[in-house]
Amino acid sequence: MSSLRLFLSRRWVLFAITVALLAWLAWRLGEWQFHRLEDRKERNAIIERNTSGPPVPVAEALAVDDPVEKDEEWQRVTATGSYDTANTVIIRYRTRDGAPGVDVVVPFTTTDGPALLVDRGWFGTDERNLGPDDVPAPPAGEVIVTGWARTDGTGDSTAVHDQSARAISSERIGDALDLTVYGGFVDLESETPEADEPLERAELPELNNGPHFFYGLQWWFFGALAIFGFCYLAYDEWRKLRSERAQHATVDRDHHPADER
Structure with missing residues (x-):
C-alpha cells in the first residue's frame, strides 16, 4: 500500500489531471465529428430529395x-x-x-x-x-x-x-x-434560349459522408491512447519502485544476518 502513495505526489496528480482533460477533450471532439456526420447525412438527404x-x-x-x-x-x-x-x-x-x-x-x-x-x-x-x-x-x-x-x-x-x-x-x-x-x-x-457565350455553371455538392466518421474514431483513439499511456507509465513506475524496495530488503538481510543479533 505504501508504494501506491507515490501517485499522491504533486507530479502524478498533475499528470493524472492533464491526461483526464486530454481524454475528455478527445471524447468531445470525437462526438463533435459524429454530430457533423449526422448533419452531413441530413444535408445529403435534403439535397438528393430536392434535386431529384x-x-x-x-x-x-x-x-x-x-x-x-x-x-x-x-x-x-x-x-x-x-x-x-x-x-x-x-x-x-x-x-x-x-x-x-x-x-x-x-x-x-x-x-x-x-x-x-x-x-x-x-x-x-x-x-x-x-x-x-x-x-x-x-x-x-x-x-x-x-x-x-x-x-x-x-x-x-x-x-x-x-x-x-x-x-x-x-x-x-x-x-x-x-x-x-x-x-x-x-x-x-x-x-x-442559350447565351452566345455561356458561363461555367455551378456544380451540385458531392453527396458523400466526408471524413467525419474516421476523424471521430481517431479522436476517440487518441483519448484511449492517452489513458492507456498513463496507466502503463503508472504501472511501470510502481513496478520499478517495488523492485528497488525488494533489492534494498535483500541488501539489508545480507548485512544484518539473524545469527549476528
Missing part, C-alpha cells in the same frame, strides 16, 4: 422577403421573364481549380413581377476592376431559366459596392439596386 424532383414555378417555391430555409435549398425552380443586364452584380474572389474568377449575378424580371437573382455561373478572369459590361451577356428577350434555390450569404462579405460583392444576399442586392426581389437566389442550371 421536377422544377416548380418560382412563385410557388420562393417569396419576397422570405429567406430560403435549409430544407428548401437546392430545390429546382423555373421562371419565365427577361434578364435585367443593367443591374448585373459581380461576385468577386471566386476560384475554380485554383484559377481566379467571378460569379455573375443578374436580376431576372419575372412575368409574376418580382426579380429573381440568378447566379449565371463562373467567369475566369484575373482582372480586379472587372465590371458588369466586361462579362458575357445573357440571352436577350424572353427567357426560361431553371436553377437550384440557394440560401443567402451572411456577414460583411454580402455588402454591395459599385454593383459588386463577395457573397450573394438577396436583401443586400435588392436594397442596393432598389429592386423587389425573391428571397434567396438560384444557381443557373439551364436557360432557353
Whole structure:
C-alpha cells in the first residue's frame, strides 16, 4: 500500500489531471465529428430529395422577403421573364481549380413581377476592376431559366459596392439596386434560349459522408491512447519502485544476518 502513495505526489496528480482533460477533450471532439456526420447525412438527404424532383414555378417555391430555409435549398425552380443586364452584380474572389474568377449575378424580371437573382455561373478572369459590361451577356428577350434555390450569404462579405460583392444576399442586392426581389437566389442550371457565350455553371455538392466518421474514431483513439499511456507509465513506475524496495530488503538481510543479533 505504501508504494501506491507515490501517485499522491504533486507530479502524478498533475499528470493524472492533464491526461483526464486530454481524454475528455478527445471524447468531445470525437462526438463533435459524429454530430457533423449526422448533419452531413441530413444535408445529403435534403439535397438528393430536392434535386431529384421536377422544377416548380418560382412563385410557388420562393417569396419576397422570405429567406430560403435549409430544407428548401437546392430545390429546382423555373421562371419565365427577361434578364435585367443593367443591374448585373459581380461576385468577386471566386476560384475554380485554383484559377481566379467571378460569379455573375443578374436580376431576372419575372412575368409574376418580382426579380429573381440568378447566379449565371463562373467567369475566369484575373482582372480586379472587372465590371458588369466586361462579362458575357445573357440571352436577350424572353427567357426560361431553371436553377437550384440557394440560401443567402451572411456577414460583411454580402455588402454591395459599385454593383459588386463577395457573397450573394438577396436583401443586400435588392436594397442596393432598389429592386423587389425573391428571397434567396438560384444557381443557373439551364436557360432557353442559350447565351452566345455561356458561363461555367455551378456544380451540385458531392453527396458523400466526408471524413467525419474516421476523424471521430481517431479522436476517440487518441483519448484511449492517452489513458492507456498513463496507466502503463503508472504501472511501470510502481513496478520499478517495488523492485528497488525488494533489492534494498535483500541488501539489508545480507548485512544484518539473524545469527549476528
